[in-house]
Amino acid sequence: MSTRIPSEDGTERLKTRVEGLSLAKYCNDERAHVAILMCTYNGGAFLREQLESFADQTYTHWTLYVSDDASTDATRTILKEYQARWGEGRLRLFDGPCEGFGKNFISLLKRADVHADFYAFSDQDDVWFNDKLERSVASLVTRPDSEPALFCSRTQLVDATRQTLGFSPLFARPPSFKNALVQSLAGANTMTINQAARDLMLQLPDDADIVAHDWLAYLLVSGCGGHVHYDARASLEYRQHGRNVIGANNRLQDRVKRLRKMLSGRFVTWNDANVRILRALDPWLTAESRAVLAHFEKGRRASALTRCYELRRSGVYRQTTLGNITLIIAALLARV
Structure with missing residues (x-):
């Protein structure tokens, strides 16, 4: 209880x-x-x-x-x-x-x-x-x-x-x-x-x-x-000190830095690695997660119009308004 x-x-x-x-x-x-x-x-x-x-x-x-x-x-x-x-x-x-x-x-x-x-x-x-x-x-x-x-x-x-x-x-x-x-x-x-x-x-x-x-x-x-x-x-x-591997993102300059990393193509590389792992563990994913992942994968590689449509169908989201704006920009630039 x-x-x-x-x-x-x-x-x-x-x-x-x-x-x-x-x-x-x-x-x-x-x-x-x-x-x-x-x-x-x-x-x-x-x-x-x-x-x-x-x-x-x-x-x-x-x-x-x-x-x-x-x-x-x-x-x-x-x-x-x-x-x-x-x-x-x-x-x-x-x-x-x-x-x-x-x-x-x-x-x-x-x-x-x-x-x-x-x-x-x-x-x-x-x-x-x-x-x-x-x-x-x-x-x-x-x-x-x-x-x-x-x-x-x-x-x-x-x-x-x-x-x-x-x-x-x-x-x-x-x-x-x-x-x-x-x-x-x-x-x-x-x-x-x-x-x-x-x-x-x-x-x-x-x-x-x-x-x-x-x-x-x-x-x-x-x-x-x-x-x-x-x-x-x-x-x-x-x-927070000079040798943090990742560090916090509470300041505006920290978030701008992460935005630049996302748009630089690093976000694509990270997602490539994560998707490979998820595919290797496909038997353990729920049916709903497999469907979401399928739309996400298709949206990452498709032409501009299909890309936005499939990513929207996947339902992916970030936790903040600024984060979601960043995600939309990344999708438009094929950086997801």
Whole structure:
């Protein structure tokens, strides 16, 4: 049974009862275990604060699995220090494939050594709110075990010294496969998935071209009949600094930069890679998702008039008015 309770900021929080137990008790029930999946590369400057935020979590049943891509700074030393402090049962360290952050996350997710009920993706330089895992689990335990499910949220943006810069954009339109085809809803650093969603991602071909593992998770869960819960409340401090792999898009200049990337042809390349993966996983897609994907594919390659018609029939959309205007321009210029 689930009930929604108003919180101080006017939003609602989810209070869940599972098999007659309150969430507080469920959080101390060893049956529900979370694997925190972190990929590192020369992240020593901010790593300690992130590790301490794990230690401060109100949800205590977790194990941290780290895949390090041959760091040359203090990253390994820090991780081994915490492993000695917490124990090897709490922190497991592996060597990454050194093929980019997307491949590193997927390789970690596929490791047979990694096993849990839920899987939380983590960056190396953020700071989690202490209820991040609790809120994720509260959402995911309401879904059937057989249904792929994904929790994600907004982020609070901070600079390198953790001074607040604002928040990531607030999205109001519903999560869906039609949205996922043209936009990643949230950062992987906010995402937690269940075992059924992990099973989907385990079907990925070993040679798959991974654009971004967060976008891929959203595509697969939504396209295969799963449930995506987007929490309008931030769940972590997303640190903005000179070495961010992707970074935020809350400022006008950030959005203009992404628009330029889209119109440059990079969006076409990304969609090519995503569509190849979706075609490889066609047996797991729902009938509705296959139909949407068929219109989307036809619209990407057709002449101008047919292109606009088929993309409209596909129903794809982005989360904001500006994003949809950008999508229309990209469609007209054959940049989808």
